[in-house]
Amino acid sequence: xxxxxxxxxxxxxxxxxxxxxxxxxxxxxxxxxxxxxxxxxxxxxxxxxxxxxxxxxxxxxxxxxxxxxxxxxxxxxxxxxxxxxxxxxxxxxxxxxxxxxxxxxxxxxxxxxxxxxxxxxxxxxxxxxxxxxxxxxxxxxxxxxxxxxxxxxxxxxxxxxxxxxxxxxxxxxxxxxxxxxxxxxxxxxxxxxxxxxxxxxxxxxxxxxxxxxxxxxxxxxxxxxxxxxx
Numbered sequence: 001x002x003x004x005x006x007x008x009x010x011x012x013x014x015x016x017x018x019x020x021x022x023x024x025x026x027x028x029x030x031x032x033x034x035x036x037x038x039x040x041x042x043x044x045x046x047x048x049x050x051x052x053x054x055x056x057x058x059x060x061x062x063x064x065x066x067x068x069x070x071x072x073x074x075x076x077x078x079x080x081x082x083x084x085x086x087x088x089x090x091x092x093x094x095x096x097x098x099x100x101x102x103x104x105x106x107x108x109x110x111x112x113x114x115x116x117x118x119x120x121x122x123x124x125x126x127x128x129x130x131x132x133x134x135x136x137x138x139x140x141x142x143x144x145x146x147x148x149x150x151x152x153x154x155x156x157x158x159x160x161x162x163x164x165x166x167x168x169x170x171x172x173x174x175x176x177x178x179x180x181x182x183x184x185x186x187x188x189x190x191x192x193x194x195x196x197x198x199x200x201x202x203x204x205x206x207x208x209x210x211x212x213x214x215x216x217x218x219x220x221x222x223x224x225x226x227x228x229x230x
Contacts, residue, residue: 005047007193011037012108015085022081034070041087041106042067044199049091051203052102056210059094066091086110093213096230099220100213102206111193113202115209116157116183117216124220129164129177131219136173142211148184151208157181182216184209 014037018027027034046063060066067089074080086107093100103114120128132139142148143155159178163169167177186205192198221230 005044005199006196007044007106007198008037008040009194011040011087012106012190012193015087016108018083019085022083022085024082027083038067038070041089045089045104048104048199048202048206051199052091052206055207057094057098058091060091063089097217097221098213099217100209102209104202106193108190111190112185112187113205114183114185115206115213116181118181118183120180120182125180127224128182128216128219129167130224132173132176133167133171134224136176139176139215140173142215145211147208148212151186151205152184155179155182156185157183184212 014030014033017030021027021030042062042064044063045066049058049060049063049066052058067087068084070084072079072082072084074082086105088103088105090104091102093102100115100117105112105114117124158180160180161178163171163174164177167174171177186208188198188201192201195201221228223229
């Protein structure tokens, strides 16, 4: 499908200007331009949300609600520049039965759509590793599928350098057991982002995350015997 809700080139150009002038006086002087570009991003995000909601249940209410504030929290950061230099946002899957979240990042030369588990708590991480130790083949089948490889390449995220406590360093699935984060990332060129077909491409990227999400959701909502913990 060809979508008329597009990301205009001016939205990426504004970010480049902001990188060169990352200060409050410049931003305030150019706030009307920022609000205009923000409207384009929110409109696109809302359209994507409506399409994605046809195949998943999300608790994010609107595109506007999904887009992150451009103001950085600099209280505990050495970097005191006040503004983010990318458009970002996320959609949250609804209810405890649906785990994982969708994220988008738009920036000239660095646009990507991602999903997964950025900071799983200790209990979730242990449950995932226990499942990998018992049955790595089911998850490996997802990672080795043509759709996963063509969209995301490989599973990404921080990993331990050695082994997690309580697991054998010689376990056949030790490479999976070392993961502390579980992320999938699909990158897009500037040409793709600015294309009238970008909504379709972005939607397909998110849809192709579903086998990964469905697997993780089942693991994290059951015990090691497969009984529901909800």
